[in-house]
Amino acid sequence: MPANPKYLNPSFWPRFSKITAAILGGYFVSVTFHLALAAWFSRKDVLITMAFSGFILWVALMIIAFLAKNGWKIWGVYILLSLLFCLFIYLGQTYNTAQ
Template sequence: MPANSKYLTSSPVQRAIRLLTGFVGGYLVTTLLHLIAAAYISKSVILITFTFSGFIIWAVLFIVAYIPKKAWQASLTYFGVTGVLALILFFTNTYNSVLS
């Protein structure tokens, strides 16, 4: 059964933004989550975990990028989460280096 055309976007720019948001934003969020975990847990354990869970989390985030009605909402959300996770990683590494 074909998709209902009223739910599909007709703009190729919107499609490209969603695709890039899902691909790049999902990858950045997934990687930052695992890097933050690596700051607290053994790096070898996180590397093995990332091998399996990284693709699953990335695929879910790729699909979630298509849920909002507007592409800019998904982009803003993903890159906002990326910024917050990057700050957490920065301060985590700074705090851990002071303790060492």
């Protein structure tokens, strides 16, 4: 049974933006989230846990990217989340090395 044509994107760029947001954007958000946790908590424990929870988070972010209507908007959300987590990494490293 073929897919309903109204749900298919015939253009290249919307498809490309969703695929890259799902793969790259989801990976960046997943990694920066876990590195932000590692900056504030026990680094060894967080990085060991990241092997499993990072993959689960990445898959969830991939699904969210494909459910979004606009791939460029989801790219913007993923970039903002990555930058926010980078700020938490910076603050965690600054705060924890000052003590």
